[in-house]
Amino acid sequence: MSEETASVRVLVVDDQRLIRDGIASLLSIRPGITVVGTAEDGREAVAKVLELQPDVVLMDVRMPGMDGVEAVAVLRGEAPECRAVMLTTFDDEEYVVQALRAGAFGYLLKDLPADELAHAVRLAHAGVTQLDASVTRHLAASLPAPCPRAAVAALSPREIDILRLVAQGRTNREIAAQLYLSEGTVKNHVSRILGRLALRDRTQAALRARELGLL
Numbered sequence: 242m243s244e245e246t247a248s249v250r251v252l253v254v255d256d257q258r259l260i261r262d263g264i265a266s267l268l269s270i271r272p273g274i275t276v277v278g279t280a281e282d283g284r285e286a287v288a289k290v291l292e293l294q295p296d297v298v299l300m301d302v303r304m305p306g307m308d309g310v311e312a313v314a315v316l317r318g319e320a321p322e323c324r325a326v327m328l329t330t331f332d333d334e335e336y337v338v339q340a341l342r343a344g345a346f347g348y349l350l351k352d353l354p355a356d357e358l359a360h361a362v363r364l365a366h367a368g369v370t371q372l373d374a375s376v377t378r379h380l381a382a383s384l385p386a387p388c389p390r391a392a393v394a395a396l397s398p399r400e401i402d403i404l405r406l407v408a409q410g411r412t413n414r415e416i417a418a419q420l421y422l423s424e425g426t427v428k429n430h431v432s433r434i435l436g437r438l439a440l441r442d443r444t445q446a447a448l449r450a451r452e453l454g455l456l
Contacts, residue, residue: 248275252295254286256304271359283312302329317344324365347371370410395437408450
């Protein structure tokens with residue numbers, strides 16, 4: 242396989258030209274990454290994704306017009322194969338939860354080193370959900386204290402498998418395909434997992450899976 246074929250195609254979205262051009266320049270010199278374009282807001286990002294078909298979109302959160310969270314929600318329906326990663330200065334819990342619920346495959350802060358950002362792009366392309374360390378600590382503080390043995394004992398082997406895939410950022414459809422189940426069955430399993438672990442949503446489930454050592 243050639244380097245060009247193996248390259249992850251990336252679209253950079255930010256309303257500040259200096260920032261988006263800077264990110265694009267930094268990524269374009271990293272091996273295995275090809276920056277296919279940039280966009281200045283969510284609406285343009287959706288159009289560029291449909292036109293250029295990138296593998297990964299680095300998406301700012303707060304932008305005029307259509308913001309990043311809205312754009313991710315649209316892309317989840319119109320381009321589900323594209324992995325969106327939020328790249329922002331805001332580590333507010335509400336933004337994080339909204340973005341992940343919309344379908345983002347990660348939430349990173351702009352102060353991370355360029356090499357780590359490039360690595361994050363490759364991981365997102367592989368389907369791995371990532372959260373900035375400070376974001377993870379912030380969200381974990383809102384979780385009920387875990388009891389690892391009791392939590393794992395409360396789940397069936399199948400539910401543990403599903404929880405692990407949820408933590409990897411897989412959708413119900415992707416989990417169903419991988420485990421040869423119906424989407425309805427996966428949805429029911431996820432609901433039971435949340436109930437048994439006293440969790441609010443898939444974001445908390447992903448954090449709990451990490452705490453339980455399931456990844």
